[in-house]
Structure formats: C-alpha cells, structure tokens
Amino acid sequence: MKLVAGICEELTVLNFGTELACGTPQAVLNDPKVITAYLGD
Helix, strand or coil, X not given: CHHHHXXXXXXXXXXXXXXXXXXXXXXXXXXXXXXXXXXXX
16 A cells, blocks of 8 residues: 555545545545454444
C-alpha cells in the first residue's frame, strides 16, 4: 500500500463492487469504512 499511496494522486476503494471511499491516499487509508472493510471491527 505504501507504493500505491506514494504514486497515486487519488484512490478509490471498492468493497464487493460498492464504492467505500474516494479521494487522496491519506484520506482514503484513514477512512473508518475502509479500515473496517479490510481490517475488521
């Protein structure tokens, strides 16, 4: 993820085809919905 975050200006994260978050890498990687979907509760 560090590589992706370092080279992208904008990220979009999908969960089963539904958009969870879109924006700067820092904002997306800190989004609670993204954290819950990929790391669990």
